[in-house]
Amino acid sequence: MNLPNYFLADLPPEATLSPAMITEACQTLKRNREHYLAGRSTDSLVKILDEVAESWLQPHNSFRKLALELGPEKAGFSRAILAKGLDNFFRQLTRDNFHSLLQQEFGDARRLDKFVATSTEEKTNRSAMAVGPEFIVHIAAGNIPNPTLTSIVFGLLTRSAQFVKCASGSSFLPRMFAHSLYDADPKLGACLEIAEWRGGNAGLESALFTEADCVTATGSDETLLAIRAQLPIKTRFLGYGHRVSFGFVAAEVLHGSRAKKIVAAAADDVVAWNQLGCLSPHVIYVEVGGDVSPENFAELLADELERREQTEPRGELPAEHAAVIASRRGIYEVRAAHSPETTQHWCSKNSTAWTVVYEADARFQMSCLNRFIYVKAVSDLTAALHGADEIRGKVSTVGISAPEEKINEIATQLARWGATRVCPLGQMQNPPLTWRHDGRPPLGDLVTWADWET
Amino acid sequence: MLLGCGGKPAMNKHRMNKELSSFAARLRETILVVSREGREASDVRNIPSHSSRASRDISERDFSELALKLFALQFANNPAYRKICEARGLTPEILEHWTQISAVPTSAFKELELSCIPPDERTAVFHSSGTTEQKPSRHFHNAGSLAVYESSLWASFAANLLTGMPNSGLASFQSDAVLADSEIGVPAARQIQFLALTPPSEQVPHSSLVHMFETVRQKMDGASVPASRAEFLGRLAADGSWTLDFDATLVALDDNSKLKAQNSKLLLGTAFSFVHLLDYLAENNLKFQLRENSRVMETGGYKSRSRSMPKPELHALITERLGVPPENIICEYGMSELSSQAYDSEIHHPSSILNPRIFRFPPWARVQIISPETGHEVADGGTGLIRVFDLANVFSVAAIQTEDLGIRRGDGFELIGRAQLAEPRGCSLMSYSALRTLHSALK
Numbered sequence: 059m060n061l062p063n064y065f066l067a068d069l070p071p072e073a074t075l076s077p078a079m080i081t082e083a084c085q086t087l088k089r090n091r092e093h094y095l096a097g098r099s100t101d102s103l104v105k106i107l108d109e110v111a112e113s114w115l116q117p118h119n120s121f122r123k124l125a126l127e128l129g130p131e132k133a134g135f136s137r138a139i140l141a142k143g144l145d146n147f148f149r150q151l152t153r154d155n156f157h158s159l160l161q162q163e164f165g166d167a168r169r170l171d172k173f174v175a176t177s178t179e180e181k182t183n184r185s186a187m188a189v190g191p192e193f194i195v196h197i198a199a200g201n202i203p204n205p206t207l208t209s210i211v212f213g214l215l216t217r218s219a220q221f222v223k224c225a226s227g228s229s230f231l232p233r234m235f236a237h238s239l240y241d242a243d244p245k246l247g248a249c250l251e252i253a254e255w256r257g258g259n260a261g262l263e264s265a266l267f268t269e270a271d272c273v274t275a276t277g278s279d280e281t282l283l284a285i286r287a288q289l290p291i292k293t294r295f296l297g298y299g300h301r302v303s304f305g306f307v308a309a310e311v312l313h314g315s316r317a318k319k320i321v322a323a324a325a326d327d328v329v330a331w332n333q334l335g336c337l338s339p340h341v342i343y344v345e346v347g348g349d350v351s352p353e354n355f356a357e358l359l360a361d362e363l364e365r366r367e368q369t370e371p372r373g374e375l376p377a378e379h380a381a382v383i384a385s386r387r388g389i390y391e392v393r394a395a396h397s398p399e400t401t402q403h404w405c406s407k408n409s410t411a412w413t414v415v416y417e418a419d420a421r422f423q424m425s426c427l428n429r430f431i432y433v434k435a436v437s438d439l440t441a442a443l444h445g446a447d448e449i450r451g452k453v454s455t456v457g458i459s460a461p462e463e464k465i466n467e468i469a470t471q472l473a474r475w476g477a478t479r480v481c482p483l484g485q486m487q488n489p490p491l492t493w494r495h496d497g498r499p500p501l502g503d504l505v506t507w508a509d510w511e512t
Numbered sequence: 513m514l515l516g517c518g519g520k521p522a523m524n525k526h527r528m529n530k531e532l533s534s535f536a537a538r539l540r541e542t543i544l545v546v547s548r549e550g551r552e553a554s555d556v557r558n559i560p561s562h563s564s565r566a567s568r569d570i571s572e573r574d575f576s577e578l579a580l581k582l583f584a585l586q587f588a589n590n591p592a593y594r595k596i597c598e599a600r601g602l603t604p605e606i607l608e609h610w611t612q613i614s615a616v617p618t619s620a621f622k623e624l625e626l627s628c629i630p631p632d633e634r635t636a637v638f639h640s641s642g643t644t645e646q647k648p649s650r651h652f653h654n655a656g657s658l659a660v661y662e663s664s665l666w667a668s669f670a671a672n673l674l675t676g677m678p679n680s681g682l683a684s685f686q687s688d689a690v691l692a693d694s695e696i697g698v699p700a701a702r703q704i705q706f707l708a709l710t711p712p713s714e715q716v717p718h719s720s721l722v723h724m725f726e727t728v729r730q731k732m733d734g735a736s737v738p739a740s741r742a743e744f745l746g747r748l749a750a751d752g753s754w755t756l757d758f759d760a761t762l763v764a765l766d767d768n769s770k771l772k773a774q775n776s777k778l779l780l781g782t783a784f785s786f787v788h789l790l791d792y793l794a795e796n797n798l799k800f801q802l803r804e805n806s807r808v809m810e811t812g813g814y815k816s817r818s819r820s821m822p823k824p825e826l827h828a829l830i831t832e833r834l835g836v837p838p839e840n841i842i843c844e845y846g847m848s849e850l851s852s853q854a855y856d857s858e859i860h861h862p863s864s865i866l867n868p869r870i871f872r873f874p875p876w877a878r879v880q881i882i883s884p885e886t887g888h889e890v891a892d893g894g895t896g897l898i899r900v901f902d903l904a905n906v907f908s909v910a911a912i913q914t915e916d917l918g919i920r921r922g923d924g925f926e927l928i929g930r931a932q933l934a935e936p937r938g939c940s941l942m943s944y945s946a947l948r949t950l951h952s953a954l955k
Contacts, residue, residue, distance in 0.1 A: 384884035388617030395599035
């Protein structure tokens, strides 16, 4: 299948973008949006998105096939990992989920179409509608595709023209999705641009930011600061700094077959997108006192990761990333030889495919990712949070496995501590469409309200 | 029982140390012989002694024999090392070849005392350079191990930096007298001016690099001549960072100064110290034309101590600002955990994009490029982590697994550099810049 050159990211690698090209693209997007998107109904947009998502889930869909065929080389994930990650994403895009999202964000799913009053508003003779920005620029980080695809979907719902700037080497999957939208509805596709360049290109970015009403960006705090500094005061900026995540397993659930399921769930989180997303765990904290000790949990997790390598292989890594894993393993091998009571490690043979490090020390440890997971023993959740104190305020997701009667208390403790998402272990890298990214309203942050008092 | 053991361990210790000391003495002799033979060979063929496998003067068999013998001694005398070997199931009796010897990661030098020298006999320690909040590597020495280090470094340095330098002074470098750790025959060396862009060794006693420079200086000036501030142009700032005394550097580089004789210069420094110097020269619009046959040796990375610069760019600026042609700029690869250094022999093999700089260790150290995926040596042209078997590490661990990436090129390697973020270090990883580095590394 040959894809037509609809997007800047379709141009051959030797093509050089110029600020004039960016400006022209932005103006075209805005014109197209005026003609084809601004007047669309929410229902029609949801219908298209639902259909496109449904088609991506079909094995013979040409975009899906192309993504899975070229993805391992272009995006660096094995076919199995791509298939699972993309399926999890597209399964979320249903009419029901869109309805829930709109309801959650606006109190009424019709707010993007017209003035609507909730029952409370009716009592005060008010109604309100939400208006999306004319033109959104997304500065997308490159590690995994789902956040970028989600941004595109949200921008369509708010009837915004969108320019997606991908990090170098990461535009392939957003491009595939954009082509599938174009294919389903060329007029919608004409309101979307995908481009790729190494961040920090002042000429291109300045041309881009001049046109934007709203800029969303994912990246380091330095990147976000640098982008924000370039924006005019009128431009809305939504910055998503890098976050880290971890898991917590309570002692009570670590027995018998349940323990096995929990280990499998932990493996799901490590394997999903090869652990590269902000929602992927660096550490799994395991409470002591269960039938399965934290060390045993680590060993079981190692066995499970070895099995997963057969069915959902990690894929090849560039030498410099493999070297980081090899060097880190070296550190833990030495520690394990000298103090096996506090450090143990398990490694895939003849590859860096997976690594499990057990440490008695509860201090949170950044993983080098690509399926390198720490299992740490703790006396309870408080001890885990004490160990994670250095990342407080930078935590996105905590995946938990705990007895029913304790879950509420655990979730509340985590929320008060600063975690913005608590979910079952095994679902960390699979947030729902309604997920409040970094604790912020996903659509609510994009729109501007218009109130009407009668 | 415990009491009854009273005297024995000390006697064993003494005996073991004696064996290590005699190994050290034998190795120093070997270094001397190998260097002389290499030099004679290069005189005949007019090529440097260590630039090709053909001139390697320790046979595979001899090297293996020496390495296995040393491994047995280190296994017996270095408890921290022994534990690692035992965990891997690698003991002296089962090994047959030097490539099977257990290599320890450089990071282990940060956490363990990897030394055969008992604590009360250690007289010097070299630390890895790096940012101050990290725990540095510690490589312990005593007089015996420093003597091996000095023999090794001087033989390599002379072979790579000083061979082929014209004028009468160089005869002395090629004479056994100088290589034999002696001060005889030194005066002629003064025709080459020694300049180091580092602080003097008394300011940085834990720098193995500066110890090396000071050793070289003593060989050239004579051990009895104290180092002057005009020779070590770096200074130690209050925060522990290395800076340059620019005024002293300008005087030292300026041949027109009445204080200086017109002579060739040997300018040694770290890559970041050269960047500091070159930036200063550029800001002040200054250029020098060092006398013909002057040579530059640069080593090491940047470690955030200056802006970093690709080597070809750094070398081009050195040529532009100091007038030293690329073929007279030599790169060194060394570290505090080693006692031998690799050089890229640039003098004789100017590099280009097609002909990259190839580093080689002296014959008493061998290198393997290890695939990070499989842990096995890569094929020629493959990329992997640099592992060094350095016989001159007599009193610590000979087999060192570095965190640096290289490309295997024949018996040498092309240097790529440090595998980023190899060391998990708790809070410092939590800094924004570490997160950024991590995530940009993932892009």
